[in-house]
Amino acid sequence: TTPIGLDFGNYHSYVCAAQRGNLDVLANEVSNRSTPSLVGFSFKNRYLGETAKSNEVSNLKNTVGSLQRIIGRAGDDPEFLAQQKFVSSKLLPVDGQAGAEVTYKGEKRQFTATQLTGMYLNKIKQTAITETKSQVSDICIAVPVWFNEQQRLAIKDAAAIAGLNCVRVANDVTAAAVGWGVFKNNDLPVDKPKLVCFVDVGHSSYTVSVVAFKKGECKVLGTAYDQHFGGRDFDALIAQHFAEIFKKKYKIDVNTNPKAAARVMAQSERLKKILSANSSAPFNIESVMNDVDVSSSMTREELEEAAAPLLKRAHIPVEEALKRAGVTPDQLDNIEVIGGSSRIPSVKEVLSKVFNKPLSYTANAEESTARGAAFICAMHSPTMRVRPFKFEDYNLNSVTYSWNPVEGEDVSELEVFPEGGYYPNTKVITLHRAAAFDVTARYTNPDTLPEGTNQFICKWTISGMQGKEPAVCKLKLRQDPSGIFTIEDAYVAEEVEVEEPIEGAEPAEEGGEIPTQTVKKWVKKTDLKIEAQGLGLSQKQLQEQIELENSMIMEDKLVADTEDRKNALEEYIYEMRGKLEDIYADFASDAEKANLREKMEKIEDWLYGAGEDAKKALYIAKYEELASIGNLIKGRYNAKQEEERQAKVAKKEA
Template identity: 35%
Template sequence: MSVVGFDIGNENCVVAVVKQGAIDVLLNDESKRETPAVVCFGEKQRFLGSAGAASAMMHPRMTVSQVKKLIARKFTNPEVQMELQRMPFETCEGPDGGILVQVQYAGEVHTFSPVQIMAMLFAHLKDLSEKNMEMPVSDCVIGVPSYFTDLQRREYLNAAVIAGLKPLRLLHDCTATALSYGIYKTDITNKSPINVAFVDIGHCDTQVCITSFNIGHMKILSHAFDCSLGGRDFDEVLFDHFTKLFKEEYKVDVYSNVKASIRLRAACEKIKKILSATEAAPLNIECLMDEKDVKGHIKRDDFERLASGLFDRIGIPCRKALADAGLPLERLHSIELVGSGSRIPAVGKLLTSIFGKEPSRTLNASECVARGCALQCAMLSPAFRVREYEVQDSIPFSIGILLDGVPVKVDCNDVLFPRRHPIPSFKTLTFHRCGTFHLEAFYEKADELPSSASPKISRFTIDPFKSSPILAQKHLLL
């Protein structure tokens, strides 16, 4: 029996397993540790992962990527519409107001929901794991962003179940990172806890958490995020810059050509990485469009000037997480920087100015979430013996409850589970009723949620009753 940790990123996926008493990241068919989160529909077959990324240029409009940003979201959402403008595949509105992806497959037009596409990715990663481990894979822990609502989390669980997996828990990305950091830390004493800030700048989002470490125990003090700021936004700054440059110099409109846009975005991502190591970077693309070769050049200072607004936005969740944790800067032991966007030098300078310490890069920036998920899965599985280590996460949003449409007060408060309340946890509520009644869980404060997110969580109907009156108890587990 094996346990697996999945990090399903917006661009790439990482799979980690417990193997021979250690955490190991699995290689895909190309012997790479990261697998593209891509599903490409060809004329007669699907191409998943690395094969899907390789086929993207041949079938750009049949290639589905970045599905993480679309799952459990409404088609008419303005932010979703902006997302869809970046993506080459066709979409439409589903009967429930959700998003449906339209592709030409096996000679017919098919529509798939984001959950179905995500299930295809899970099934592909499951196959890779079983091939590598040479044994069946079922139990897993999946990393999810801290800003995901209950509906998005349930859709992740549904996708995993469709793929034949048994998710034991969904773990926040930063919590998984903190676990992979803290469980191996040997300089923790009983005198005082060690407080560490984890800043995760991913492909499409930025997440920050403050964690307190004690011997055999870790506690998340606060979560903060910007769900629309990530490494791809820095790529987009370069893309816009070179698009304008090429339109002036070569009279070509890259926006009007899907393949040209894909090639230029890929080149801009490479330039961003080059600028992390050098002061300037050239760009040369043969036959970008209209049989024209294009070339350009940009300096790091110019790039940082173009992206200055994005750098300012990174500081907002950092300051919010610090304020929510209630810690002065002098009580922070270190700042750990991870994620695909963490390699930009200006990001390190910005975090130094905010926290007063230079950020460390102790962890593998791309693999720490998957490793933490694999560790948590081993802790939850009865098949493995792991040293005692308690992981105490916290709720990123306040949760309330309605009884037949009326807010229920708990300890003179309308909030059932306040933000930053430890999880997992439960509360027992007692109601005296002799007829059918309804309970509805919802997010209490809309300003805590990502924009346009629904405040609804779930609705329960309690009936019928065989006798009257009756004492009805409902245990609400989080």
């Protein structure tokens, strides 16, 4: 299997494969190097990625976007419900989780955001399989830095639904930093680290990370983000600007009409992009609603005015990230700007001002995150030989583990992974217990969490102590490489005496033994059982969703195959008709020709009438009906061709 990296963007995603010593960003079925992060549903099948985009405007109610923003949220999370502004299908809670309602195959269906993302990831997997011509299983998925426990677990579940094994969830900007570091490794210092600030202004969020690089490794010193700052927020402000204008100028309110609003939003995005390279741009939509054609324009200055509420916040993530990293702008060796919205001139301007330094664009603005993710996946693969690039990430939110204290115990909780720490990270704690007990992890400070974040992380039940007296239970607590909080190991420990060489001691005589001493050490005696009750799907739920996804894949495949058979039938008729007049004319009797023509006409009528939407087997049967006659004629023609060819060869040889 080929290791895969995915930059799971809110707008579109890039997928990259680590193959033959390269990191190759893969093109999809229409040769685009990125795939819209959208899923759609129709009367017959699902539209995943590109087809969802191309059908979006005519299928608004059944197209779901902003997957990245809704996955792993609770159904009543205000942040989830606020996404309705950017999502054209109906958002609603499904099994208590964020979800959407669509009409699929003529029926109202509800799917959770995890399922919808699973569908999308399955499409990405198909692209990867087609492009690498190999099996695909392991994947590293890059997500926003602000993804919490629940969101990270949900993306892993979504991968599992798609039949993928998510070996690591990486922060997108960190993946970009790794991609950058791997590429530049030969120029990286061995002693004093090189300090690089990565600024990623994307579609829905804006992230800044300060990263220290040395040869073969990097460490994220500080990260900050604005969850509500990205291209789509600019689009919304521009759309609002025009909505106001159209109210006055044309007496229409585009916001009362979903289709009109969607078209204004799409046109606003187009205009925004034009304004990145031009000082003014037109804004026209024909028959936007009530048969009204709208026409207006915008200058760069007007865009800045409309976007002022955003632009005045643009300096904040940079300042926060630098502060957390304990770095001043003048200490930075490089400022790497990535993400589509970093192309907006006013954003660039703010950035140059806060850094007071030139910005650089040496990181591949679009693809570095996916490349980094593919590299990370390859590092996790036992079959790939890659020179490792070590990296540590920054923990944004403090996490506390707690337990019910027993008599004589005065501590009932511990801040194990503080904000500003680095991960992956492990800490061992000791509790004295005679019977099964629970440990719970939670985010320490609810006030500093992004809105809607579940403070609860996980509850574990630890059991398996044998004796009556309290045993020394050691718990290995871990913030794993994906940023997920676990209890990795739990065991009863016992103290044993071991002989150890004395550190720094010299042998009494030359060539003699190093003197040793007896020390007491805690070692594992028996394993304890760990049962987790966390925020991910249960095995049973996951299994059900995998089966449902597989059945939908089969149905989509059947629809696609049926379409192929129908096309084959149409093409056969078209081709046969031409050839009967032409090269096959002398190889069929008049009766045969008449018979075939009559059959073809009948089938053609059927194709455009009752047979418009028939079963695959029927198209095959009709095809065979024609081919049984047509192939005879074709056979005679081919035999004659062959005869002539042989005659030519014989003549040449003679």
